Amino acid sequence: MEQTFVMVKPDGVRRGLIGPIIARFEQKGFTLAAIELLRIDRLLAEQHYSDLRTKPFFGELVDYLTSGPVCAMVWQGEHAVENARALIGKTNPVEASTGTIRGDFAMDIAGNIVHGSDSAASAAREIGLFFGKQPVSSHPLDLYASEQG
Ligand code: DAT
Ligand code: MG
Numbered sequence: 001m002e003q004t005f006v007m008v009k010p011d012g013v014r015r016g017l018i019g020p021i022i023a024r025f026e027q028k029g030f031t032l033a034a035i036e037l038l039r040i041d042r043l044l045a046e047q048h049y050s051d052l053r054t055k056p057f058f059g060e061l062v063d064y065l066t067s068g069p070v071c072a073m074v075w076q077g078e079h080a081v082e083n084a085r086a087l088i089g090k091t092n093p094v095e096a097s098t099g100t101i102r103g104d105f106a107m108d109i110a111g112n113i114v115h116g117s118d119s120a121a122s123a124a125r126e127i128g129l130f131f132g133k134q135p136v137s138s139h140p141l142d143l144y145a146s147e148q149g
Contacts, residue, residue, distance in 0.1 A: 002080035003033060005117045005126035006088075010068035012113035013037075017105055018071045021114060024101060025075050028087055034074040034131055042066055047129055060110065072130045081123055084116040 006025070008018050025032070040048075045065040052058055075084060089100025093112055096103035106113045117123035 001076050002120065003074050003076040003127065004080040004084045004123045005130065006073045006075055006084055007115040008071040009065060009113050009115060010070055011111045013069050013071055017113060021101055024087055028083065030075040030077045032073065033076045036072050037069050038072060039069050040066055044129065048126060064110065074127055074131065081117055081120055088114055088116045
């Protein structure tokens with residue numbers, strides 16, 4: 001069973017969208033394996049988006065990600081990475097289809113409210129960054145996930 005890393009970004013948290021976003025993952029058939037509300041520091045934001053560090057918008061991206069609490073989650077299920085990306089929609093909300101999270105809840109690329117890992121390797125790296133090096137299966141909340149199958 002595959003796992004992916006999903007994060008409600010600060011504007012999503014501020015706007016009260018943790019619940020609606022969780023609902024979509026549950027309705028789709030994902031199982032929640034770990035969840036934490038936290039404020040991330042600049043170092044963690046920079047590590048999370050290290051592949052984008054040469055982009056002109058990198059500083060603003062780090063400002064945005066550290067502007068308030070985020071909700072970090074691990075969701076698991078069949079093809080979790082690809083299914084989560086499909087649920088989230090295209091990076092730019094202008095291009096994201098209605099019915100996707102970004103298509104329905106966001107207006108601008110600099111405030112696209114949610115993150116989802118882009119590959120299994122990224123998911124493993126991001127889960128490690130946010131939930132520590134131990135496998136999420138050793139996380140207490142994963143008892144719930146294993147009961148659900
Ligand atoms: P995604 O979040 O869909 O995986 P990404 O990894 O290419 O997209 O970029 C990470 C985040 O960086 C994205 O969610 C929003 C921000 N971003 C990407 N391109 C941008 C741009 N041209 N201007 C401003 N922010 C951008
Ligand atoms: Mg990405």
